Amino acid sequence: MKTADIEPFFATLKAANPSPQTELEYTSVFELLTAVLLSAQATDVGVNKATRKLFPVANTPQAILDLGLEGLENRIKTIGLYRSKAKHLMETCRMLVTLHAGKVPDTREALEALPGVGRKTANVVLNVAFGQPTMAVDTHIFRVGNRTGLAPGKNPLEVEKQLMKRVPAEYAVDSHHWLILLGRYVCQARKPRCWECVVAPYCDFTPKTPAPVPGKR
Numbered sequence: 001m002k003t004a005d006i007e008p009f010f011a012t013l014k015a016a017n018p019s020p021q022t023e024l025e026y027t028s029v030f031e032l033l034t035a036v037l038l039s040a041q042a043t044d045v046g047v048n049k050a051t052r053k054l055f056p057v058a059n060t061p062q063a064i065l066d067l068g069l070e071g072l073e074n075r076i077k078t079i080g081l082y083r084s085k086a087k088h089l090m091e092t093c094r095m096l097v098t099l100h101a102g103k104v105p106d107t108r109e110a111l112e113a114l115p116g117v118g119r120k121t122a123n124v125v126l127n128v129a130f131g132q133p134t135m136a137v138d139t140h141i142f143r144v145g146n147r148t149g150l151a152p153g154k155n156p157l158e159v160e161k162q163l164m165k166r167v168p169a170e171y172a173v174d175s176h177h178w179l180i181l182l183g184r185y186v187c188q189a190r191k192p193r194c195w196e197c198v199v200a201p202y203c204d205f206t207p208k209t210p211a212p213v214p215g216k217r
């Protein structure tokens, strides 16, 4: 993507959705951290279904510890990999209580030291909870970054670095939401919906997918 196209690309996404939000449901920084930790290889819809059962019963590190491993597993077992996620969440809660007075830390270093919290999870928490201009590159952003030519890279870290370099400062905080939503609903993996894509004029992908002909699959 030409540098001159990057500003209008994001201005167009902003005009269509001025205040983009994560689709994970949460009411505190700890709930957000928990939801993101549970979301690896799971959909936001699936995570929300489980946390709607979990959070009314336990939504602080101490309350999760009080549930015990089995109690936690029982409440999140609809999510893939729930056993290892439950184990990581218990260990994370233990560290939050013992090292951080039960609060979620606001630095990358402290977040990534928590069990089950990798670079992507830390980026989401730093961005969504603490308003930092981080880029959490998931499967959607990886695809959109490469397909559009905005941030080509062979792996998520390369795409993240390109985005940090190329996204204009005024769009930096919200850009990862716009790119996720674009990838989830429009620039889909198997067949991008170019015919209804608002940023098509700025995207390098060719040939663009034409609108489906009525009656044809």
Ligand code: SF4
Pocket (backbone or CB within 6 Å): 147, 148, 186, 187, 188, 192, 193, 194, 195, 197, 198, 199, 200, 203, 204, 205, 208, 209
């Ligand atoms: S024009 Fe097509 S390939 Fe480009 S971002 Fe939109 S949906 Fe994706």
